Amino acid sequence: MKPTQFLEFGSFRSGHRLQWWNLLALFEMDSLPIAEESVTMLIMHSILQYGPRTMDGSSIYNSWCSEAHEQLFEDHFIDELVTRLDRRLDDCELNWQNELVLVIVTIITMRILTICNSTRQNKIVDLAIKCRRIGEKWIDLISKNIQTISSSAFNEIEILRLKLVIVGISCILTFSTNSDRIHYLLSSNEHIVSLLKSATTIHDNIILNKNQSNMSTFVRNIMRYSERILVMIQPTIAKFLQETSYQSFNDFAAIYWAVIRSKGTMNGEWKKRKQDSYDGWYDCLYESRIISIDCIRGTFLVDGMTIGFLPEKITKNELFVRVFDDHIFEVQLAESPKTYI
Incomplete structure (x- = not known):
C-alpha cells in the first residue's frame, strides 16, 4: 500500500458510528484498493460486526439495531451508497479479474438489504440481482477461458479455477438476507437454477483444482459462510420446489x-x-x-x-x-x- 492508503486503512474503523460514513467516503474517493484481500476483510469486519447498543433507549431507530448501523435507516444515505456501489459494478462488469470487488459489493448490498427500510428494499434487491447476474456472466467467461488454455499450463488453470470458486461464492452471497426478504431473491425457477449453478461451480472447481494450498484463509472463511447461507435457506427452497413440482x-x-x-x-x-x-x-x-x-x-x-x-x-x-x-x-x-x- 501507498503511505496515504496505509493511513486510510488504519483510520477506517475510527469509531463504530462512523464506519458506514467511512465506507461511503471510501467508494467516493476510491481511497483504498478494495480488490485486495486485506481491505475486503477490513470492510467485512466493520459492516458485519454488531457493535454496541444504545443503553439509554434514546435511539429513534429500531431497538434491535445497534448504533453502528443506524445510518442504514436513513433513506438519503442509502441512496448515496447504492449509487456508488452500482457505479462500481458498472466499472468492473467487463473485468472478471476483480473477483474480490464483486464479493465485497455483494456483501455490502446484502447487509444493507437486511437492515434498510422497506422504502428502499426494491432498489437494494435490484442491486443484488445485478451482482448475481454479473457473477453468472463471469463464471461463463472464465470457464470459456479455461477451455482455451493448454492443459499443460497447470498454474494458470488453477488460478482461474480459484477465481471460479470465489465468483461462485459471491453468487451464493446474494441469498444472504433475513427470512422476511428472502422471497425477493429466491422465488422463481431462474433463482433456483442460479443457486445450483453457483453451488456446483464451487464444488467442481475445488475438486478439479489440484493445489488446494493456494486457497487463502479468507477464501476458506467466506466459503464456510456461503455454506451456512445455503443451509439456512433450505426450508425456503424445499417449499418452493414442492409448489413448482x-x-x-x-x-x-x-x-x-x-x-x-x-x-x-x-x-x-x-x-x-x-x-x-x-x-x-x-x-x-x-x-x-x-x-x-x-x-x-x-x-x-x-x-x-x-x-x-x-x-x-x-x-x-x-x-x-x-x-x-x-x-x-x-x-x-x-x-x-x-x-x-
Missing part, C-alpha cells in the same frame, strides 16, 4: 448433464431424501438412472457417480495412480451405467 431441478439437470442436454428437456419425479427441512439432498428416478442433487454442497450424482470428473473410487485405484498419478480428467457420464466419455 421441482421444475427447477429438471431445468438444471438439462443444463448440467450432457446426456439430458442433448435431449433438450427432462421431466423427472424428484423427492426430498430426508424429512429434515435443513437437509439439501434430493433424488429423482430418470429412466433407469438415479439422479441426486445436494443443494448445500453442490454435488450432482448419477447412480452415485460424479459428473465432470472421475469418482474417487477410480482415482484412488492403485492401477490408476500408477499410470496417471494425480492427474484430473474432466469427463462426462455417458448414457450407459458407470461409463465415462
